Amino acid sequence: MRFKSTGILLIVFFALLAYVYFVEIKGKEKAEKAKELASKLIQFEKDSLTTLVLEPNGIEFKKEDGKWMITRPIHSKTENWVINALVNSLHDAKKERVISSHPSSYADYGLEPAKRQIIFQHSGRTDTVYLGDKTPTGSFVFSRVGGDSTVYATHTLLLTNAEKELFDFRDKTVLSFEIDDIKDITLRTVRTKLRLQKEDDNWYILRKNGEKILADDSKVTSMLSRVRNAKAKKFVAEEFKGGLRYGLARPLYRLDLRTADDSGLRQLMIGSPVDGAYYAHDASRDPIFTVDSSVVHALKVTEWDLREKRLADFYSYQIDYLELHLPDSTFVCEKDTTGDWILIEPVRGKAKSWKVSSVAGSASSLRMTKVVDEHPANLKKYGLEEPKYHIICKKEGETLADIRIGKAENDHYYAVGNLSPAVVLVKKEDVEKFNISLKDLLEESEEEQSKE
Numbered sequence: 001m002r003f004k005s006t007g008i009l010l011i012v013f014f015a016l017l018a019y020v021y022f023v024e025i026k027g028k029e030k031a032e033k034a035k036e037l038a039s040k041l042i043q044f045e046k047d048s049l050t051t052l053v054l055e056p057n058g059i060e061f062k063k064e065d066g067k068w069m070i071t072r073p074i075h076s077k078t079e080n081w082v083i084n085a086l087v088n089s090l091h092d093a094k095k096e097r098v099i100s101s102h103p104s105s106y107a108d109y110g111l112e113p114a115k116r117q118i119i120f121q122h123s124g125r126t127d128t129v130y131l132g133d134k135t136p137t138g139s140f141v142f143s144r145v146g147g148d149s150t151v152y153a154t155h156t157l158l159l160t161n162a163e164k165e166l167f168d169f170r171d172k173t174v175l176s177f178e179i180d181d182i183k184d185i186t187l188r189t190v191r192t193k194l195r196l197q198k199e200d201d202n203w204y205i206l207r208k209n210g211e212k213i214l215a216d217d218s219k220v221t222s223m224l225s226r227v228r229n230a231k232a233k234k235f236v237a238e239e240f241k242g243g244l245r246y247g248l249a250r251p252l253y254r255l256d257l258r259t260a261d262d263s264g265l266r267q268l269m270i271g272s273p274v275d276g277a278y279y280a281h282d283a284s285r286d287p288i289f290t291v292d293s294s295v296v297h298a299l300k301v302t303e304w305d306l307r308e309k310r311l312a313d314f315y316s317y318q319i320d321y322l323e324l325h326l327p328d329s330t331f332v333c334e335k336d337t338t339g340d341w342i343l344i345e346p347v348r349g350k351a352k353s354w355k356v357s358s359v360a361g362s363a364s365s366l367r368m369t370k371v372v373d374e375h376p377a378n379l380k381k382y383g384l385e386e387p388k389y390h391i392i393c394k395k396e397g398e399t400l401a402d403i404r405i406g407k408a409e410n411d412h413y414y415a416v417g418n419l420s421p422a423v424v425l426v427k428k429e430d431v432e433k434f435n436i437s438l439k440d441l442l443e444e445s446e447e448e449q450s451k452e
Helices: 002-039 080-092 103-109 157-162 217-228 293-299 353-364 428-434 446-451
Strands: 049-055 059-064 067-072 097-100 116-122 125-134 140-145 151-155 182-189 193-199 202-206 212-214 234-237 253-259 266-274 277-282 288-292 321-325 330-335 341-345 368-373 389-395 398-409 412-416 423-427
Touching: 049 080, 080 157, 097 103, 103 125, 103 151, 116 157, 125 157, 140 157, 151 157, 182 217, 202 217, 217 293, 253 293, 266 293, 277 293, 288 293, 321 353, 353 389, 353 398, 353 428, 368 412, 389 428, 398 428, 412 428, 423 428
Parallel strands: none
Antiparallel strands: 049 059, 049 116, 059 067, 097 151, 116 125, 125 140, 140 151, 182 193, 182 253, 193 202, 202 212, 234 288, 253 266, 266 277, 277 288, 321 330, 321 389, 330 341, 368 423, 389 398, 398 412, 412 423
């Protein structure tokens, strides 16, 4: 009997549980969803939208291959976040308050004729939202939907997005490309030509004689980023037609970008200046537009600006071996299995890790100020065959830095690194950072500390 009673109680319990879940919880969720849908100014699925028209602006948008395009009065890509803001505000608009249900009152609310219309196609049907005056508080706008005579108050966000002009909606990208895809750059001015090519993740400057000079990757990337992120300030003509009157027939700057798979040329031309800006043209599109002077500044570079000026390419934390030859001493340090720095020469002992890192950091940050001899036939005249300073940094046996510093030249020193065979000048103040003593480098023993 006890087992039978327990079974009946379990059946009753699960029945009650099912009732609570399906009737109370699910029923409440369903009611809340129905209430939310009923509060919407108009119901539709965002993904079902195929066409949007804004009147009286006369702007038409159509989805092409899943992306919104402007199809009237021009054909252009859209500024994604702007068109999405319009779609979202239309989808989320709510009937905040019922104002009137009499068509005779439309004129009182700026709805006869309506100040704005949003006509859109979705799921095989066409709907229209009419927007009129703002409410006295300015927080809402009077609105109605085609087929419904009721006037509602809805938030002004929808009106704000519907009032945007063609310029707001159109794609203002100056030149469309992905930085990582670019493998070849040609930058022309009226008098000069600068060519760069990417090989194994390194950028090189290509000279007319075929010589390759290592470029500063950060500078090249910065130049490309500033162009990629630039936006048109104004569209001045929808057709190129040679661009003679805009200084584009013989541009001040012409930037040609090519990808590794040679999938097409990305070309930007910068023409005459106008009111603090410059006329510009993307060869893949018809319009002529203006760009901010910052784009010109990004392209106003020389070979020296883009050249790699470091003598070695590494970070201080990467190395596990440091060899420092000074005019009167030599220090050799290496990391032990625990990652602590140990002094090997001239004596053995625990090194001050922060000091070793400081020396390595000084080598990492050493920069040339001038190229003296691109291909030196004789290092002796620069004091580099037997240098005053010689810094070697390694990681797991691989040399990351091999920097030689020779004779002094006024407030500079001649130097050569492992990134280029060129003899260069480095600042005297930077070289003097390597002048350290054994006491600077060696940790004091506990016995020595106790004596003090």
